[in-house]
Amino acid sequence: MTLDVSLTQTLGAFTLDVAFTAPAGVTVLFGPSGSGKSSVIQAVAGLSRPDKGHVKLDGEVLMDSASGRWLPPRARRLGTIFQDARLFPHMSVARNLAYGTRFAPRDAVALPRDRVIDMLGIGDLLERRPHSLSGGEKQRVAIGRALLAAPRMLLADEPLAALDEARKAEILPYFERLRDELDIPILYVSHAAAEVARLATTVVVLEQGRVRRVGPAAEVLGDPEITPMGSGAAGAMLEARVVTHHPDGLSELDADGLRLLLPRVARDPGATLRIHVEAQDVMLARRRPEDISALNVLPVTVRSIRMGDGPGALVQLDAGGNLLLARITRRSVAAMGLAEGQEIFAVLKAVSVARDGVG
């Protein structure tokens, strides 16, 4: 299932002019506030009318300015999830879910209700009213309601933005399950790099209403030209397999031959997960450092160096086929004499990988 989007739309003083294709999996629209992410969702959902362009889902035309075709939102059969769960306050969770089912066309193959309830862990909430649910529980019910309408695609506009860190950590795994267990593509808006690293299959980077870059998540997040220079959350994404858990509370992981030690991860050996390594947590050394406390000393090759306008620089590293980013000072780049192709060592403290950066 592929979503093909090409849109031009004037919104006050802002112009949206984007074209991209979202393949299966989670496609994250990523960019700063005001870059046009929500406007894309609105247009795809049929909640706004672009001046020009088309939206096609697996070849079916949802809108096309050239032919004048325009499917109203409901006929598009896209499930939408917003920041606020938008549940019906006077209905129980069970009735909110049933409301979703009403919109499933008779011939649609809907997910079984029990499977949705089980996937989202909301079985104990069915008799409750929305006002008695936590923000995270409400959002899980909203996802369930959207799924039960048998959508062909899910649109999620910053679904975690209104939640505190603990609730975000609670909901993220559910989106991972949707990505991994269902055959429903998801278009997902976020401006949080850690969230993108955890969820995205494909990343569409928006800037001032235009597409700056589209590509597989690891490639885009590991690109120093894309990563915002000043952002603390800038960093690359690695896919790794749990090798074993050590008795001292560390887990050993393998990313294409790259061995990493991290604080214990909540997965069994053999499971694969993603690790978001923030650029500011990576140190560089010309020679293999000895007698240091950091557990991860990785041989890497410098792929590119992006000098910032201020004191900082981003260095892109190839670590056994994985991309890593290191944020260091321009002064260190000069002092170390760093250059493309150079073989050096990246140092990563095990404890520096944030809990929400692993999943």
Ligand SMILES: Nc1ncnc2c1ncn2[C@@H]1O[C@H](COP(=O)(O)OP(=O)(O)OP(=O)(O)O)[C@@H](O)[C@H]1O
């Ligand atoms: N109906 C409208 N009329 C006028 N301007 C609009 C309209 N809708 C959006 N805009 C403007 O378009 C720009 C992009 O807005 P949009 O909400 O798509 O950005 P965003 O990337 O989702 O931002 P955020 O992360 O803050 O939600 C903003 O400058 C916004 O003010």
